[in-house]
Amino acid sequence: MLTIVHYGAVCYHSLMAYLGKLKNREGRIYYTIIESFRTKDVVKHRTIQRIGRHDQLMASGITDPEAYAMQAVAKFNETKIPTTLTKTITTAEKITPSLLNLGHQIPQKIYDAFGIPQILSEYSKNHKYEYDLNEVLKLLVLGRILSPASKSSTIDSFQATLAGNWHISQNDMDRSLDHLQLLKQPIQEEVHKNITKLTNRTGYLAFYDITNYYFETDLDDPDELANGSKTILNKTQQKKQGIKPEQVVATGLRKRGASKEYRRNPIVQLGLFMDEHGIPIAYEIFPGNFSDPKTYIPAMEQLKKQFNLIRIITVADKAMNSKDNISDAANRGDGWLFSQKVRGTTGIPKDIQNFVLDPGGWEYNKDMTVAKKSMIRTRKLDNKKDGKTVTEKVVVTWRESYAKREKARRDGAVAYASALSNPELFRRTMRKGGKKYLQMTVLDMRTGKRIPAHPHLSIDQTQVDFDAQFDGMNAIVTSEVDMPDEQIITTYGQLSKVEDCFRVTKFNLHARPVYVWTKTHIEAHFLTCFIALAIMRYLQYKLNYKYSPTRIIEALKNITGQYWAQGYWEVFSNDDAREILKLLGISMDRRYISVRAALTIGKELTV
Numbered sequence: 001m002l003t004i005v006h007y008g009a010v011c012y013h014s015l016m017a018y019l020g021k022l023k024n025r026e027g028r029i030y031y032t033i034i035e036s037f038r039t040k041d042v043v044k045h046r047t048i049q050r051i052g053r054h055d056q057l058m059a060s061g062i063t064d065p066e067a068y069a070m071q072a073v074a075k076f077n078e079t080k081i082p083t084t085l086t087k088t089i090t091t092a093e094k095i096t097p098s099l100l101n102l103g104h105q106i107p108q109k110i111y112d113a114f115g116i117p118q119i120l121s122e123y124s125k126n127h128k129y130e131y132d133l134n135e136v137l138k139l140l141v142l143g144r145i146l147s148p149a150s151k152s153s154t155i156d157s158f159q160a161t162l163a164g165n166w167h168i169s170q171n172d173m174d175r176s177l178d179h180l181q182l183l184k185q186p187i188q189e190e191v192h193k194n195i196t197k198l199t200n201r202t203g204y205l206a207f208y209d210i211t212n213y214y215f216e217t218d219l220d221d222p223d224e225l226a227n228g229s230k231t232i233l234n235k236t237q238q239k240k241q242g243i244k245p246e247q248v249v250a251t252g253l254r255k256r257g258a259s260k261e262y263r264r265n266p267i268v269q270l271g272l273f274m275d276e277h278g279i280p281i282a283y284e285i286f287p288g289n290f291s292d293p294k295t296y297i298p299a300m301e302q303l304k305k306q307f308n309l310i311r312i313i314t315v316a317d318k319a320m321n322s323k324d325n326i327s328d329a330a331n332r333g334d335g336w337l338f339s340q341k342v343r344g345t346t347g348i349p350k351d352i353q354n355f356v357l358d359p360g361g362w363e364y365n366k367d368m369t370v371a372k373k374s375m376i377r378t379r380k381l382d383n384k385k386d387g388k389t390v391t392e393k394v395v396v397t398w399r400e401s402y403a404k405r406e407k408a409r410r411d412g413a414v415a416y417a418s419a420l421s422n423p424e425l426f427r428r429t430m431r432k433g434g435k436k437y438l439q440m441t442v443l444d445m446r447t448g449k450r451i452p453a454h455p456h457l458s459i460d461q462t463q464v465d466f467d468a469q470f471d472g473m474n475a476i477v478t479s480e481v482d483m484p485d486e487q488i489i490t491t492y493g494q495l496s497k498v499e500d501c502f503r504v505t506k507f508n509l510h511a512r513p514v515y516v517w518t519k520t521h522i523e524a525h526f527l528t529c530f531i532a533l534a535i536m537r538y539l540q541y542k543l544n545y546k547y548s549p550t551r552i553i554e555a556l557k558n559i560t561g562q563y564w565a566q567g568y569w570e571v572f573s574n575d576d577a578r579e580i581l582k583l584l585g586i587s588m589d590r591r592y593i594s595v596r597a598a599l600t601i602g603k604e605l606t607v
């Protein structure tokens with residue numbers, strides 16, 4: 001046997017004191033300091049100090065008696081910290097992975113502050129099951145943040161690395177997913193309500209974008225027909241076989257579509273709304289074969305209905321800038337702030353293109369590197385002579401750095417094409433996106449007459465020169481005609497935060513590939529991803545975006561500890577972890593702390 005004595009640590013036989021909150025028969029609340037102590041390996045408790053009665057403390061001018069009582073307990077514990085801690089160890093003890101994660105308590109505290117446990121508690125009252133639905137969801141969310149993997153791996157491996165009591169089985173997790181997908185809407189509403197309180201979220205401005213996530217499968221989901229049969233045919237094939245649209249009563253989510261990661265796997269589309277702080281508001285899932293613009297109207301309808309919003313201004317990229325989407329927003333009384341395509345010879349409003357090319361009206365900065373101008377236009381929403389119109393403001397910007405970048409890219413494409421032989425030029429430009437810079441005619445190489453063979457390719461310099469006029473140009477159209485130009489530009493610039501959200505889900509939270517395959521489990525999977533994303537973005541908000549998600553996650557993973565002796569833990573952390581805890585108002589500078597303190601680190605966080 002070997003005895004180790006550590007100096008400058010903590011207690012010997014007595015454990016840390018904690019707050020006692022007692023209520024008598026009359027309903028009066030008393031606060032006391034209760035101390036735990038160990039006698040022959042048995043932990044006992046005793047009241048060592050009375051703090052006062054709740055109403056009497058209020059009458060004495062203390063606005064928050066419970067917080068006052070907690071401070072009294074903290075001061076008492078400071079006076080009880082002795083200088084040594086003794087541990088007896090056995091030299092024959094085997095090596096074990098004894099370090100457990102304590103950092104999970106930070107996102108767990110935010111999870112609780114979002115009000116999710118209350119939603120699950122209300123739901124559980126009307127359903128009978130032996131497991132704790134809230135603990136299952138909490139574990140899946142924490143696993144998605146700290147150790148993203150399959151749900152089976154989260155149950156089998158991840159929960160064993162966390163400090164605390166985690167005893168969730170595979171069966172508990174599988175059964176929970178069917179319940180969790182039913183709580184998608186109420187959880188989003190509760191999270192939105194609490195984030196609004198915590199961040200002063202205004203709710204009138206929403207940034208919208210869509211991305212997709214792929215599955216580890218080669219098979220699309222079949223569509224279910226009214227007669228109960230299923231078909232994997234696409235819409236064209238269904239039409240050929242006489243299957244009418246009204247006969248398709250349910251559409252699977254896993255469908256082949258335009259993957260943003262250029263994968264051949266089936267995908268699912270996810271539309272995300274984000275607030276001005278970069279924190280998600282809500283999301284909606286669509287089948288993978290839905291085009292981006294078609295997701296906008298149903299997603300907006302769901303958002304307004306779900307959160308009872310009267311009017312909302314949506315910020316989105318040019319993919320959402322269609323007549324149908326603008327018309328829908330105008331009919332609902334909502335606003336929009338979309339980017340506008342200006343380059344090209346087809347599909348561009350001529351009044352906007354002419355305005356962009358007009359050399360007059362530009363306002364330059366001092367260095368002549370940035371410029372802007374704006375106009376008010378009337379936009380037709382249909383092709384009728386007396387059809388409906390809306391008034392829009394158009395803001396056009398020019399940046400010298402962007403112009404140089406576009407010119408270099410185009411010059412490179414033209415130089416590459418010019419160096420190729422005629423067959424190579426035809427074959428490779430089809431893949432390289434340089435098709436629009438080619439002129440193709442069919443000639444008899446001896447007579448010069450047009451014949452149906454031997455394509456002759458050359459650089460279309462007219463097209464090159466036309467595109468060069470738009471180097472550095474960007475345009476934004478908005479319904480908010482009274483909004484200042486600078487505010488419009490700044491507001492649209494925040495749309496990049498949605499892309500940041502997508503990067504977090506894909507590269508930090510590893511939301512894809514998606515391994516679950518039923519519709520209910522897919523919905524539950526993205527619910528856990530949404531909650532994890534909301535927690536991560538709120539943490540960044542609390543830290544003034546000083547730390548990236550990667551650094552925050554690594555810091556939380558590095559807050560670890562192991563049981564030492566006599567009711568105390570030895571705690572470890574890295575520099576980032578200590579700095580993040582300090583910024584969050586959590587003081588954890590001692591290497592040895594009580595079991596109670598180790599398992600309640602998150603309680604110090606002021607959400």
